[in-house]
Amino acid sequence: MSWLLSITNLTGQEFLILTVIVVLAGIVRGFSGFALSALVMATAVIILPPIALIPMLWWMEMAASLLMVKGGWADADRPTAFGLVIGSSIGWPIGLALTTSLPVETSKIIALSIIVTLAVTQLAKIRLAFLATKPGLYGTGIVAGIVSGLAHVGAMVVALYVLASDSPARQMRGSIVLFLFLGSLVSFFVQLAFGVMDLSGVSRGLVFAAPTALGVLIGLRMFTPRFEPYYKPVCLALLVGLAGLSLIRTVLT
Template identity: 75%
Template sequence: MIDRLLDIVNLTGQEFALLAVIVLVAGIVRGFSGFALSALIMASAVIILPPVELIPMLWWLELSASVLMLKGGWADADRTAAIGLVIGSTAGWPLGLWLTLSLPVETSKIIALAVIITLAVSQLSKLKLPFLATKPGLYGTGILAGIVSGLAHVGGMVVALYVLASDAPARQMRGSLVLFLFLGSITSMVTLLAFGVMDFSGVSRGLVFALPTLLGVYLGQKLFTPGLAQYYRPFCLVLLCALAGAGLIRTTLS
């Protein structure tokens, strides 16, 4: 039965075990931070699969996590902003995915990891851009998030930068991210199908690894301690930079 499962997901036993651990840990981070699931998996698992094969799998994992967290996200989110971001993201997704499909695998790996590091460092430095708080900034952020999602499936981090610019409460930031990722999953599926990226391997891997991801999200929500909330986000971003940096060095030297 194990051999049959490995054939379905087209992975070796070692790759399967490593990927299961990666998505479990990423799920825990998503559970208490509200974001970084795809970024953590992309930064870690890019040594196993190229970005173009990770992106369809990540679609299913993000959808699963968003469904589990949607109740609180819907209540807390800035819905107007979330919908505007999704509209912009829908326009940007095709361009990002086209870049991923057009570039050599090693080049797309390097770009994906570099994007993750840049966004993480930007958030660690508490970069705030007043322009983002305007309506053009809203849709521009959405378009950029769509491009980055198509390239590395880390559009949530771009949206987090937008929320920082508006000085939204942490609860609203978390909710808006959850709602954006959920609604964005619906529109991005159309793009993935149109480009032929959502293939059998992507679906099978997504459904199989959704289970450890959901377990991680559940544990992350349970482990969340409001008194320590101020330390969670910096920890996640530092971890993200470390993982992406290590992956970038390994990809560059290989």
């Protein structure tokens, strides 16, 4: 246990808290297809700043994507996923530039505010006709990239785009899974270029990839036709509550 604490640079209490967080977030990811990064960012931000969580989350997302990509490829709207990835590749450097230039506390507040705003928007079932157009597709991808670089919650932006097209739950889930897998391949090199993917982030990411994978496997078993109609509102409501609580704590401390 001591060597795990050493390579992650965490206390025993912080390590246990993060382990519980990533397992629960993995369950949600396996069930819904997204929200892993958003859930971790909303809760773990009280332990680590967003700039430290971003490289760690890359490895966790990749572990989840490798377990889910086969089903995602089969269910996804592939042209839409490819368009979103292209746009995201443009937005990622912008988001990282903002993250690395902002104070830690400001970055926390922005990251948590983004999560709350996007989750509430989707819960309210707000549909924007512009999103169903080609400019809307690539524009959404760019915004998702910026938000990913800033707070690693680009999948929430993508979910908002898919919501506008009234896609079935399984197709929405598949498109987001495919987007996250392809987008992760691009974001890795962007993070390297900006120096965000450091040794500390890699160490933490590899350590917490295992409990993340465990959670994803549990979540995958929960994704059945019986529960498909409920998965999105449940995950979004959870995000609003967790991110809202963390935002209040960040502002008050």
